Amino acid sequence: MIYTEAGQFSIRYSHDRRIFRLRQDRIGITALLLFAFAAVPLLGNDYWFSAILIPLLVLSLAGLGLNLLTGYAGQLSLGSAAFMAVGAFATYNFQLRVPGLPLLASMALGGVMAAGVALLFGLPSLRIKGFYLLVSTLAAQFFVEWFFTKFGWFSNNSASGVISAPPLLILGHDFSNPVGRYLLTLAVVVVVTALARNLVKSELGRNWMAVRDMDTAAAVIGIPLLRTKLLAFAISGFILGVAGALWAFTYLGTVEPHGFDLARSFQILFIIIIGGMGSILGNFLGAAFIVLFPVLLSQLSGSLLSGVIDAGQLENLQKIIFGVLIIAFLIKEPDGLARLWQIARERARVWPLRY
Amino acid sequence: MKTIKQQFHRIATTLVGAALLSGAAHAANEQYFPLQSYRVGPYAAGGTGFFGGFIDYMQYINAKGGVNGVKLTWSECETEYVVEKGVECYERLKKGLNGAPAAATNPLSVGIAYATLDRSTADKLPLITINHGRTDSTDGSVFPYAFPLQLNPYSEVSAIVNYIAQKSGGLDKLKGKKIVTLFHGSPYGKETNPILELLAKKYGFELTLIEVPHPGNEQQSQWLNIRRLKPDWVILRGWGVMNPVALKTAQKTGFPADHIIGNIWSNSEDDAAPAGDAAKGYISITTHPSGTSFAVLQDIKKNVIDAGKGNLADPKRFGNVYYNLGVVNGILNVEAVRLAQEKFGKKPLTGEQVRWGFEHLNLDDKRLKELGALGLVQPLKLSCADHEGGGAVRFQQWDGQKWNVISDWVQADRKLLRPIIEESSHKYAKEKNITPRDCSKES
Incomplete structure (x- = not known):
């Protein structure tokens, strides 16, 4: 009843093309953004900002990057962490070597670099598909990690190969404290997400989905495969690159090649599988699941079971519970968390009727 | 007591x-x-x-x-x-x-x-x-x-070189010696290479740096290379599985284990024991027996x-x-x-x-x-300026079952390293806009 669209008419084409067509959705999203920008900085503490919210936002963005490529355009990839690494290192080097370049511009340029690398490693997608493509993107993963370890120039010849992020100054304002880093991350994530949401509703987004569903058919109706696939790689690479820069600058404060290893790529892949392929919201839900659940389990077991079970076994137990939850959930709802939300939404729209 | x-x-x-x-x-x-x-x-x-x-x-x-x-x-x-x-x-x-x-x-x-x-x-x-x-x-x-x-990592290699000098009868005897460093292909492994090069120049020993790609479970070509070079000592800067594999391959290529010196991450029981007999005689540093x-x-x-x-x-x-x-x-x-x-x-x-x-x-x-x-x-x-304090290691040898300490504390040449450390820390301070404390004013 609350969530019904009765009485809302599109009287202009522009109304039809709005990102959120339902008034309730628009109110909801505005309230959520207000809450995130205004209320959270007042309510949260250091722990929430530095350990929960920032990684949550960054991983959501990374998930979004991969989701455009895999969920929308149907190209499997295991190189996500590599593109993040390129973004992080490129941003660092732009900051270091181009004096006076604003931080946000460096991040955008870092994203562009990552887009370039992703484009390069996306070239095989024109010939190979599915799991074979997955393996060829795996090459990006190993190559990039090796590359940044091998050539010291990229880490400014730092002896240990680990570089630390410069102060986060934007227009003379220092964003280095936990709240500042949270707001900066949030702002970037919101802007990029809005762009992505628009993108998947555009012609390009529809082309991606056509290619995903059947690329021969897409080619037959005149969609240029080359351009569509490569754009998917480039745009996904750009978003992953920005996510990598945020991971390095606003979250950890350090950049090292090893931080972007294969495990990170898998983590991002799991985010979109659990969150929901081909969904924008799914990335946030998936990242929340991946980030929050282990922390919750560890906090719970720390307060409930500590002393009862050996500390090492307790850790393994948490892993088992987490794994079981993922399996159980994916059996129950193979389409991910976003699908659950969608079902709930459909139900709410006709409530109190059942159909 | x-x-x-x-x-x-x-x-x-x-x-x-x-x-x-x-x-x-x-x-x-x-x-x-x-x-x-x-x-x-x-x-x-x-x-x-x-x-x-x-x-x-x-x-x-x-x-x-x-x-x-x-x-x-x-x-x-x-x-x-x-x-x-x-x-x-x-x-x-x-x-x-x-x-x-x-x-x-x-x-x-x-x-x-x-x-x-x-x-x-x-x-x-x-x-x-x-x-x-x-x-x-x-x-x-x-x-x-x-x-x-x-x-710290710099003191570590400096102490190893000093130990080799002790074994050869003085720092001046290092001249002309051949030392190979086998290092793990990671930032950690490479960190001390510039210091080794500096020491090689200062004391006149011949240094060869050989990289082992991560994780290091295949080292045949590296050790064949070492056999060709016939070095007096091999410094093993390993990590994890790389250590026992290095010892086993050394045995296969006929390099004596008692001329291999392991660093701080190559010095545990878990590094030597898996190599079995090949580890007998293997030397490593330790900060604590x-x-x-x-x-x-x-x-x-x-x-x-x-x-x-x-x-x-x-x-x-x-x-x-x-x-x-x-x-x-x-x-x-x-x-x-x-x-x-x-x-x-x-x-x-x-x-x-x-x-x-x-x-x-x-x-x-x-x-x-x-x-x-x-x-x-x-x-x-320790002091305000010096947060390391010691910079000494002892050397231990594996007898097939356990480590036996074979030397007293061997000091690193910390005076030599200090300017390099300060150069790096000042670069960091500049990057991060930190004004270093004045240590003469600290109580």
Whole structure:
């Protein structure tokens, strides 16, 4: 009843093309953004900002990057962490070597670099598909990690190969404290997400989905495969690159090649599988699941079971519970968390009727 | 020994009594140690040993009445050696426990240490990276809260070269010697290469650097290369599986194990034992011998292990390299707290106050004897500018079953390294807009 669209008419084409067509959705999203920008900085503490919210936002963005490529355009990839690494290192080097370049511009340029690398490693997608493509993107993963370890120039010849992020100054304002880093991350994530949401509703987004569903058919109706696939790689690479820069600058404060290893790529892949392929919201839900659940389990077991079970076994137990939850959930709802939300939404729209 | 202990006990009880009587005692008269431990994952062997030793030492201190009556308390948070988990744990634990303030963090992971460096400085909480960490954080004027205690990576190679010189009969005899360094293909492995090159130039030995790509389970070509070069010594800068494979391949290619010197991450029982016979005679450095003969370990055994409270799941590991490192780390942390209490009062202290304690650590042979750790911990003296303190190692040899210490403390040439460290720390300070402290003005 609350969530019904009765009485809302599109009287202009522009109304039809709005990102959120339902008034309730628009109110909801505005309230959520207000809450995130205004209320959270007042309510949260250091722990929430530095350990929960920032990684949550960054991983959501990374998930979004991969989701455009895999969920929308149907190209499997295991190189996500590599593109993040390129973004992080490129941003660092732009900051270091181009004096006076604003931080946000460096991040955008870092994203562009990552887009370039992703484009390069996306070239095989024109010939190979599915799991074979997955393996060829795996090459990006190993190559990039090796590359940044091998050539010291990229880490400014730092002896240990680990570089630390410069102060986060934007227009003379220092964003280095936990709240500042949270707001900066949030702002970037919101802007990029809005762009992505628009993108998947555009012609390009529809082309991606056509290619995903059947690329021969897409080619037959005149969609240029080359351009569509490569754009998917480039745009996904750009978003992953920005996510990598945020991971390095606003979250950890350090950049090292090893931080972007294969495990990170898998983590991002799991985010979109659990969150929901081909969904924008799914990335946030998936990242929340991946980030929050282990922390919750560890906090719970720390307060409930500590002393009862050996500390090492307790850790393994948490892993088992987490794994079981993922399996159980994916059996129950193979389409991910976003699908659950969608079902709930459909139900709410006709409530109190059942159909 | 007994009288000292009894006296200590008496003093401790009196102090507790006095604190209670004066009514000034806090609700919780406890000092908290946040433990970013790792008990699962690929490095669990190191984590369980190190944190086991650390926790057992704190239990032992508590069994004897705490530090001047202040009990030690701790809680663990699993990091799996993963950086972001370590950060989460840091943020979760830094506030203390039940009103007991945190004294210092000891992540025992380079990655986590790097990621929490800025946070530690902002939160005024000492970051202890014993035997590892950022080399240039030795310069306490730029890194006020980071402490690479005992040994940083630069001191490590310098001490190895000094040992080789000792073996050959003096530094001047190094001229013309051939030394090969086999290093792990990672930032860690490469970190000391510039220092080795510098030393090679200074002393005139011939240095060949050979890289082993991660993880290092195939080293045939590298060792064939070494056989061709016929070096006098091979320095093994390995990690994990690379170490036993290096020893086995050396045996296959006919290079004697007693001319291979392992570095700080190639020196545990777990590095030598898997190589079996090939490891017999293998030499490595250590900042602390393994073994259970030290008085402090015997006391821990009596008060903690035999009381059934030991932290190790496998009691056979009592006294191994990782466990003893944990005990050494415990001694240094507790001594810093004890020292800071002398200045700030015998009560739970803030991280900033404990930092003062670390900066004024001064462990000479007399104090080490009192602690029952003579020969286990090297003499150590820290200051505002010097956050490393020792820079000495002992050498040990594997006899097929266990490590035997074969040398006294060998010092690194720290005077030579200091300018390089300062150059790097000043570069960091400039990048981060930090004004270094003036150490002449610190008390």
